[in-house]
Amino acid sequence: MARYTGPKSKIARKMGEPIFGEDKVLSRKNYAPGQHGANKRRKLSEYGTQLREKQKAKYTYGVLERQFRNLFKKASSSRGVTGEVLLQLLESRLDNVVYRLGIAPTRAAARQLVLHRHVTVDGQVVNIPSYQVVPGQVVAVREKSKSLEVIQDSLAGFNHAKYPWIEYDENVKGGKMINLPQREDIPENINQQLIVELYSKQ
CATH class of the missing domain: 3.10.290.10 (RNA-binding S4 domain)
Structure with missing residues (x-):
């Protein structure tokens, strides 16, 4: 199965935080990669913000789109708050x-x-x-x-x-x-509610 094996610093810079662990490059270049990365870019749309949060979660846990969608379906059909259950499934x-x-x-x-x-x-x-x-x-x-x-x-x-x-x-x-871990026990900076809102539109 295909898995992301490209430059991790590039993704961390895109997300704006060290999602793969400590990153020296990010501390020196805390802006998005590319020719216009250092310039102020236009504000992300609501959809763009939600999509980025999902991508952040996928990269953090090393999960592909189909796996992630299946976990979301399982979380949405389980008892409890969907976003928190999704993170519990990823942590498990x-x-x-x-x-x-x-x-x-x-x-x-x-x-x-x-x-x-x-x-x-x-x-x-x-x-x-x-x-x-x-x-x-x-x-x-x-x-x-x-x-x-x-x-x-x-x-x-x-x-x-x-x-x-x-x-x-x-x-x-x-x-x-x-x-199962409670949300406060999971240190990752992921806004699970944005992911729930993204999938609810699809």
Whole structure:
């Protein structure tokens, strides 16, 4: 399946914030890329603002349009506030949980670890990044993968208290999802209501 592999700094500059993590380029060039990026551009329309918010969410979580639309449909048919449920579904993806546990430094790296069969869910190897983790399940590093340098480097000094909805266990180099995260527990700067408004027009 196709996935964005282009320059991340360009996208971060377009969005105006470091959606892929710390970005030195963004701190030096905090304006949109391109010939007229430094000039003041016309104000985005309401639709443009909503579309940009959706694109920001897609790039942040590494999800393609069809996957994102399917998650939105699932969120809209679930109990609760649609926008918040959508973010909970994105946060519950296996690659995101691996990233939140500090097993990988980025979501892209977490996705690769999952695809290469280094991650287990309740003791069973799962190599599907979009797998939906549910409360009570334990996500951990496969026994023979615990010595991988990339995993050890990522876990070194990681603050596991950052996310109260996940309980970390050093013995398994992983953790249990205690409950679905509340909106205030998700640090990403995403206005989910704008995404809901965008899809309601389609």
